[in-house]
Amino acid sequence: MVDGEAIRSWLSLFATEVARNRDLLTQLDSAIGDADHGANLDRGTSAAVSAFGTADHSSPGSVLKTMGMTLVGTVGGASGPLYGTLFLRMAGCAGDAERLDAPAFAAALRAGLDGVVARGRAQAGDKTMYDALSPACDALDDALAAGRDIGDALSLATAAADAGRDATIPMLARKGRASYLGERSVGHQDPGATSAALLVAAAAQALSGQVSA
Amino acid sequence: MVDGEAIRSWLSLFATEVARNRDLLTQLDSAIGDADHGANLDRGTSAAVSAFGTADHSSPGSVLKTMGMTLVGTVGGASGPLYGTLFLRMAGCAGDAERLDAPAFAAALRAGLDGVVARGRAQAGDKTMYDALSPACDALDDALAAGRDIGDALSLATAAADAGRDATIPMLARKGRASYLGERSVGHQDPGATSAALLVAAAAQALSGQVSA
Amino acid sequence: MKKLINDPANVLSESLLGVAAAHPELRVDHEHKVIFRADAPRPGKVGLVSGGGSGHEPLHGGFVGHGMLDAAACGEVFTSPVPDQITAATNGVDGGAGVLHIVKNYTGDVMNFEMAAEMAGATGGAEVVAVVTDDDVAVQDSLYTVGRRGVGVTVLVEKIAGAAAEAGRSLSDVAAVARRVNAEGRSMGLALTSCTVPAAGKPTFDLPADQIEVGIGIHGEPGRTRVPLAPAAELARMLVDPILDDLDFAGDGVLAFVNGMGGTPLIELYLMYHEVDRLLAKAGVSVARSLVGNYITSLDMAGCSVTLLKLDDEMLRLWDAPVRTPALRWGL
Amino acid sequence: MKKLINDPANVLSESLLGVAAAHPELRVDHEHKVIFRADAPRPGKVGLVSGGGSGHEPLHGGFVGHGMLDAAACGEVFTSPVPDQITAATNGVDGGAGVLHIVKNYTGDVMNFEMAAEMAGATGGAEVVAVVTDDDVAVQDSLYTVGRRGVGVTVLVEKIAGAAAEAGRSLSDVAAVARRVNAEGRSMGLALTSCTVPAAGKPTFDLPADQIEVGIGIHGEPGRTRVPLAPAAELARMLVDPILDDLDFAGDGVLAFVNGMGGTPLIELYLMYHEVDRLLAKAGVSVARSLVGNYITSLDMAGCSVTLLKLDDEMLRLWDAPVRTPALRWGL
């Protein structure tokens, strides 16, 4: 079962990974965007970690809401509303529950993904964060349906997210700044898909132990 | 005896040398000035060569006047008025004479140098064209006074101009743009002294045959 | 990276301190990073809010003042402002006649302004109408993509809609004028060099000494194509031809706008203006008004863009109306 | 070299074609490369002529118009105009009340303006008085040298003397005002990068990525010293301290002018203005007026200069008076 504390460690680990990969994210965004994805996301996830210090984390929903509000309020750009919406929709789905079981967590993540689509209207193959998040959600659902435990399921989701991220390389971008480049967007890995894969990997690392506990 | 035609070949040769050394002059001016001495002078001497095509060159004075007026009217910057004044004063000194003998030529050059001083108030050691022109005039006068022929005298003047040009390297500039650099002007050859040495060398080459003739 | 800054993280907030100090006629909300007219809100006047990532100065903050914007929400460099900032701007200019959001068409800008407008709607705040600018012909528009970028025409929308608002026109009127300007304007830009985002610390892209990027936006992103550097006459053709291909500019006259990207000297911009003017004359397009200078920039990028706007009588009158902002001022 | 130009030899003349096309309120004499107010000469008004090498735009051509210059003689890039050009400018603005020459203190400028004035004297032309600006505290003044360079204060002299001339004051009055502005103004500049003169084709000097030049002029010449790049707060001190050491600015208030060298974005100039403003507050110097932007530039050089002018009531009034030029405009 995932409680507020577990969500907090997941998102804190994500913040650490964003900080570590800040230059990589910005470099990827230099090639096909405007060279700010690392700085943007790092500003937001650092602010969220600070906010966690004082905010309510009695439930998964409250932590996810703090995360979503903080990202909406500090990131800006495309990724701010998108990641912000993802976490706010997760929070909405999680409601007031003190703990989420594995299917409930997967359902919340799926709700977050739907929020990303509602906000940004991305489809598979547009070369965005969707291309990492969507296969991760599918893998998570499939593994849980097949009776795998959450640790295994999140590992499979991570592999799917990584594969989805890598699959953005040959794509021709149709959403976000990279779309302005037309054919020249081909051959570059999408920065948002890269940060999304970090998010899924952080979940596998932070939550698998907790949930099986 | 130097006639108008001889003066014209002197100044045309000077123009050729300026064109050939255009980049060098600009490069010297980059180090301690504003990177335009080559372009400035070349613009003026090329214009003068064109003007020679149509202008009166029946006398040294008329050619020198064309040269001076053209430089004043096309060069700009510091070197335009200075070289312009040099040739206009030479023209004034040469008057309507159809030919100049060696002492008359030397006197005209001296008058030109006085014009440079009147206009720019440079003194020996200020790190300007004066530091090449003044030793050249002195050497010319001395050699003629010692009974040397004009060819020899102009060769000695050229050597003096070259030495004067080289002597500008260690000088601390007190006139022109290089003076703004203070101590940092030390160690660089003055661009104006460099073009002035070209002028004297061109005289040696173009006039020694003519005058002894 | 060589910049006149302290910590890259504080470029925007420290620059806003300078704006506040230099412009007593403006009021800066440093918490929200919003630049207001000192006299905002003006009761009964439609409030004009724009905003976007910083690094395009004078856009937008330099266009706040009488006859133009009431407020500009300043995002981090090249990053759209967050909804809170836009909300603070919107509330601060709400004089009861509604608020127009002028939004450049970038995913981030559109989404953040949308979220702010949704909040205003949900909380019974000001009536908000958004106009999105999308004038960049370098981007192929299609149903499946995000559409064209908003670039040079944004300056003209802010001026012309600003004059309409100053004249007391209604929100729907002002929005209609703004949409017409956007619909009748087209732009295209090129870069000689990349720019350097302070937080990134190095140029966004490398460009060999003999290559340029054509079809760039204003965020240091690479353009549509990389081509060899060419004489200005040819560069002007690369910018003007696609614009004329996209819209018929025959008519009473255009506003011809040659904009510098920040690192290009005025002497070159005027030279480009001459080339553009020649091409327009050859194409039978008559020029009624012109604007030459650095108005919508990309930090220190060298390059320029051309914007043409097909003027009608009303737009012309509104363009000529008095304006008093740090970067565009006449008649006052 | 990456520039929006055709042939380096034609940069100036082609740029002037653009100026003429973009500014119907100006008249350009393309033969002499002089930019005039379209309504020059104004009978009974003192004519104001300035000029110098090009590459400092908007100075001087961008300051031609009502309340400022009547004509600007445009030399080649970084090369003072020749006497013929200055004579054409002088004759073209002579409305019978005499002509003021505003000359920046460079050997070339001074000599060419002198020769033009001598010719005017010799041919019974307009009465000419010259005022030479020399505000650059980076240059140590001495009897044996050419003295300080004229830099930022030149913009302020042109504005303030221009307002005096527009008000109908006599030649000696206008000259006295111009001299007072010069006497009460001081400047200091720094460069982050060199500039590239079109005819030279490469940067005038090489500057390592971590070094800057302090005490530069406006011609891409190296400065007095090369020091490591430092935060803006420290750079501001390097500019403000020598100015305050040179002249006592206590009094009614100063005009604080932070000027960009051409390649530095506005966001950085406002950040610098904030630092300058702080230092002045700390030194007890009160700021009455400010100006921030690219007004006297050095082609594409990155960097800035600070100019302080000690205002008196009259200067303040003349500064605030209406002006209508391409680059400085208010009240009209």
Ligand SMILES: Nc1ncnc2c1ncn2[C@@H]1O[C@H](COP(=O)(O)OP(=O)(O)O)[C@@H](O)[C@H]1O
């Ligand atoms: N419409 C969209 N839907 C989903 N993701 C998107 C969309 N537009 C952009 N993105 C994602 O956002 C990332 C860029 O984020 P960021 O650089 O922070 O914002 P910006 O593009 O405004 O500078 C892209 O790499 C892409 O993955």
Ligand SMILES: Nc1ncnc2c1ncn2[C@@H]1O[C@H](COP(=O)(O)OP(=O)(O)O)[C@@H](O)[C@H]1O
């Ligand atoms: N007062 C002066 N007297 C004599 N020569 C001078 C004086 N000032 C400058 N010069 C000469 O002019 C040269 C520079 O000429 P140029 O580069 O064409 O003009 P500018 O300095 O205006 O760019 C200097 O190298 C120096 O020799």
Ligand SMILES: [Mg+2]
């Ligand atoms: Mg980005």
Ligand SMILES: [Mg+2]
């Ligand atoms: Mg020079």
Ligand SMILES: [Mg+2]
């Ligand atoms: Mg961005």
Ligand SMILES: [Mg+2]
């Ligand atoms: Mg020069």
